[in-house]
Amino acid sequence: MRKAWFVLLLCLLAVMPALAQDTTETPLDVSDADLEPWTCPEGFEGQTLSVFNWSTYVAEDTISNFEELCGVTVIYDVYESNEAMLARLRQGNPGYDILVPTDYVVEIMIQEELIQPIDLSKIPNFRHVAENLIDTPYDPGNQYSVPYQWGTLGIGYNQTVVGYELKSWKDLFEYEGPVAWLEDPRAMIDIGLMMLGEQPPATDPEMVFAARDALLENGGNVVAIAQDDGQALLERGDVHATIEYSGDIFQIMDSCECDDFVYVIPEEGANLWTDNLVIASGAPNPELAHVFIDYILDPRVSADIANYTAYGSPNQTAIDLGYIDEELLNNPAIYPSEEISERLYFSAILPPEVDQAYADAWDEVKILLRR
């Protein structure tokens, strides 16, 4: 049903430029003038919404504007890793409405019934989401999630210090200066697999342990395994290169006002991740949660967030209408070319024994890397 509705919408969107051609010169799906500022449906005044999101992941006024427009209070908590969020939710929903899990975590949360289906008919702004980010392998038909932001996990490095281009994971591993890895079993073991020429993720524990050995062989230059703060080490020169999320590297490019830092999507391939808006099972206020998701998907709101965090916006309308900063939009490391896009892969959920092997192998990598 929903899918049919969806196809219909896509057809409509495809037809619309033709209809709009006369009035606007650019081939837009929706014109700026059509796009009314977001308004809040009636009847939510005085209610409360609990949001559990990554730290520094909304624009300064995103939440306060929503509170003002709807006359509601938002309780906003932050977490620093999917694992931390999952651990909390598995103990039973402590009262959150909105969560922002990463792709494969959405799949886990669906399986474990930690999140509830979303009614897309209550989210008219869903039509703005880019095509390649809907109907994903981790949530076919977007029954449970809508994309919030997306990006890649690649290499950030200081080109002045390194002195040459790092293009691949291999280049990173062969570099002689100090580098940092990321404290993330999934991401790191998958990189080991790519070094072996395998397509992540691993399908059995044997593959995982092979990837572990590949990492250990190439870990001679690793000085730190960063808790998602490799960009800080890079910025201060404590490492010359780091495995990091795209947006984190862009943030230091921005703040240093220099040309030292480069982000690259490695040749062997890289993880394309999305963070997604979902509604927790047992959410105290699912109605308001739908309204909030619709608000976030408003092109202007979406663009504000993307401009602030420098991650990829899933909001095609915001991109088409030029709400996203030109500079960000022209950066192939944020919005990669088609050729690069083909080398990106989504993380998928793993069978339990492989999942455990990932965790075990990563423990062993950390222990054996000590000198």
Next chain:
Amino acid sequence: MARTLSPSRITTETIHYDANRIRRDMAVRKIGKIGLLLNPIFTYFFLWAPILLLVIFSFNDSRSVSTWRGFTLRWYNNIFNDIVGTEARFSTGLMLNALGNSLFVGIIATIIATIIGTAVALSLARGNYPGKRFVDSLLYLPVVIPEITQGVSLLIFFNVLFDFMSTVTGQRAQFGFGTIIIAHVAFNISYVAIVVRARLADMNPRLEEAARDLGANEWQTFWRITFPLILPGVISGALLAFTLSLDDFVITFFTSGVGTTTLPVFVYGLLKLSVTPEINAISTLILVVSTVLIGISMLIQGRNATRL
């Protein structure tokens, strides 16, 4: 004493020996003096270097905390604006909210721990009952068990407890201020008790006996004699508890729930991005406020001391 008793035993040889010895002793003394002078200088510098750094960078005109880009009051302004309510910045608001949570947890946990801790200290110092040794060793448990073990064990414990409760009542309790405060009280009781007990040990028990001899009942003896005398101990115990509570990251990390992010947990989340200048600014403010409070308390204490 032997020397004064038998002066005849002093010979030229021993005088010669003594001169050498004196020379050596003076050298030892000199080394000791220099060491005692240099050590505090270096150690105080060591203790204050990071603080100095964060104070300096709270005035840095850049979001960077490693390169100096000029003087600004921007970060203090942000905090100030947020408190007064104009131009509230979202991230600053979150930080202040976390600070508020920290203070709330700290105050409640300190009050409970101080009452319970003082009571158990009194019972150990003055009481005589079976199981006293057990109570004594129980009190040292939080001191000898590493924090991370405490945090992890409470995480598992509350999970098991909540699972059990939900099968019995159908309602699932949640991690939140309750669990954090329970955890904080659990480690603070001991510290309060140890400090108060030390004070009680220094106190002359005859004062209490005297009060009783003069016809005071137990209640009066406690409030008129014992309590005023151990009050400094109770206050230092409470201060210690409050500090530990405010600073605790590990145990809070494992026991917090919705809307209960305390300042340390918030800062840990921020490390993902690197520490913001606002964090430096608020740390500086906390430092200044606590210095002033301590200064005032010292002045009051000093005045009381001279009056007594």
Next chain:
Amino acid sequence: MAFNRSFGTAAYTIRQKKSGGLLALPAVLWLVLFFLLPLAIVFFVSFMSRGPRGTIVFPLTLEHYNRIFDIFFPVIVDSVRIALVTTVICLLVGYPLAFFISTRKSRRAQQIALFLVILPFWTNFLVRTYAWRVLLGGDGPVNNLLLSLGLIETPLTLLNTEFAVLVGLVYGFLPFMVLPIYASIERFDFRLVEAAYDLGANDWHAFWRVVFPLTLPGVVAGCILVLIPSIGAFVTPDLLGGTEGLMIGNLIQTQFRGTGNWPLGSALSVVMMAMVSLGLIVYMRFGGQN
């Protein structure tokens, strides 16, 4: 009169007997319920099996302990070593400082000297540790100072080393060494030193034979207060240690995130507690006798 007094005292103690136990009750309940019981549960969970996605299931197993002795043991040994070194450094630095503080002439000067030790600790622990990250960094103030003094040619790698972990741990736990030692030196009767001088002792002997033994309780308390949290530290090695400074606390913490392994994490905690208790028992057997 004498009769009266002894009678009063007896009555006092008798009445105390009743209320004494009651006064301890809340603390006992709280600590048994929220400390002892959780520890017992951890012990039990350490023998359980790991289910899918971090759940705890039957049957009972020794698997986690086997894995610990196969793979994790070197990290445990290193953590104990790092903690011991931290304790020794804290003692070497902390004792003279405590001596300095407690020998200030006026009470006021003592108080100020003491507060200068405690005050930095009113700033959040994580923020202070983060500051060390900046201080020890390749481009940090320490390296810049050494470079400008001409002591080194190229920046030293200070961060992400075991050295950085030691600095962080000593920094974090020094007050726990200074305060108990200060308390015992402050109580120490310096007339005993005069007596030692009169008996022909020099400063060295007076210190080792008189001052140090009599302030030993403070030293022991300080060592325990530094050693134990150092063994279980995880924030300091996490922020400062890099790959080299990995400690057991880091590995425990990661077992409680997401796909982590709660029973393994519990088993690691149990092994760590066992090490700590072993240390305390050894101390009580041998150190405690003196």
